[in-house]
Amino acid sequence: DSIRAAIIAENNETAKKNYQIMEDNWNNNTDNPLLPLKENVPALFYKEMCEAGVLGFIQSATVPLRALYDKAVMNDPAFTFDNLPDVCDIKLDEHQYATIKQMVKERRTFFLEFDIRNHFRMGPVKYYNVIGKIKGSKYPDEYVMASGHLDAFDVATGGVDCGSGITPVMEAARMIMKSGAKPKRTMLFCAFAGEEFGLLGSTAWVKANKDKLGKISNLFNRDGGPTPPVGLDVPKAMYPDFVKICEPVKKIRPDYPFEVKEAGPFTKPSQPGGTDASVFAVEAVPAIDFNEKDIKGYNFSYGEIWHTERDTYSKSIPEYQEHAATVMAIVTLGVANLDHLLSREGLYK
Ligand SMILES: [Zn+2]
Incomplete structure (x- = not known):
């Protein structure tokens, strides 16, 4: 002993x-x-x-x-x-x-048995971004982008990361099309591939579209769970535009607050990391995303779900998703319909 x-x-x-x-x-x-x-x-x-x-x-x-x-x-x-x-x-x-x-x-005798099947296959593996486009009626060479990512960790189904991010983007596109709106600027709805493997899809897109980078008003990326947008922090030069664009947002659901605040200049990241928006931010493209909040008290914790076996469809929150899609549609369409590109003044330090 x-x-x-x-x-x-x-x-x-x-x-x-x-x-x-x-x-x-x-x-x-x-x-x-x-x-x-x-x-x-x-x-x-x-x-x-x-x-x-x-x-x-x-x-x-x-x-x-x-x-x-x-x-x-x-x-x-x-x-x-x-x-x-x-x-x-x-x-x-x-x-x-x-x-x-x-x-x-307790010095008990036992056996552990594992059935492990790891399969490796020589790459490269072809992978695609899926991009929906509504061509601008007046400024077809200027852009507003909304995005999420298509891939997920295989430990679960990615119902939240990035299911709850990409679906409101898709729904916003559907609503805009159905409304018959003809946006002045071209709108791109992007489901980026290979985000989790290292922002591969967004990096490839940026590399292949260098000529467009100066003409993107903003990229609205959603990749943080099902919580709804409750506001935007924008630099002074964008503030009046966003106040006007976001006015209708408060009216659709009075029980969901929405506030545009003045902020910045922000630190421009020196290298990409975290999510697809960073790839654009590194190139000084505006990539302001919505502030989000668990406003109805669903007690949602992204940290408990993120990249785990709990990341399933059932963790999404329908009323949040609906609201997110509506806000995404109103705001992206509003930016697309401005008579100018959003100013980049005072955006990055
Ligand atoms: Zn993600």
Whole structure:
């Protein structure tokens, strides 16, 4: 028993160190299973255990299980098809893990069986942006854009990220078409591809459309859950335009507030990150998105859903989605119908 107690104490120390390594890897954004190449490992003695022929690793993962693609692996040319990881890395639901751990403590005998099927296929994989266009009647070479992304993490169906972002964009397009409105400026409704893999679709679009970047009034990107728009923070030079454009918004649903406020200049990001809008912001294209709020108290938490197995269609909130679509339609159409492009003065520092 005394030997066992000493081993348990040592294991606890090891667990602490492993936790520290995991945290460091996360902070350095380099937690990946091939790390011997990079002198960075997911756990103590990882390399040694791999060399000794370990079958795999089981770790406890906090619930909800969050999936994040490892961009260090995806973007590093040192990782090729021939040196993909072949040691299993299993993240178990923390409750299941705790049960197993307790059984170990009780010296019970048990077996764990996993049916793991990872399939790799040589790329490149073709992937498409889907873009709806309403051609401008007066300024066809000037643009207003609304966007979300088409892809999602495969751990769930992406009902929220980006289902609740892209559907109001699609619905806004449908409503504008149905209304018979003829926007003066061209309107683009974009479902960008490959956002989660590294903003691939929006980056490709920007690269292929450099000539249009100076002529985009604004990109309204929606990628933060089903909460409805409650306002806009805009620079002084845009303020009068938006106040006028947004006037009808308050009238459709008096129980939903909407406020246009003066703000900025904003810091222009030096590199893209987070969502598709950043790709445009880096190019100094206005990419002001709506302020959103859980105004009816649905107790919605994006953080509990984002990139987890909970990201399902059922988490969307119909009345929020409807309102978001209506606001998106009114505001984008309003911007498209101005007699000038939105001013960029005082937008970015
Ligand atoms: Zn997203």
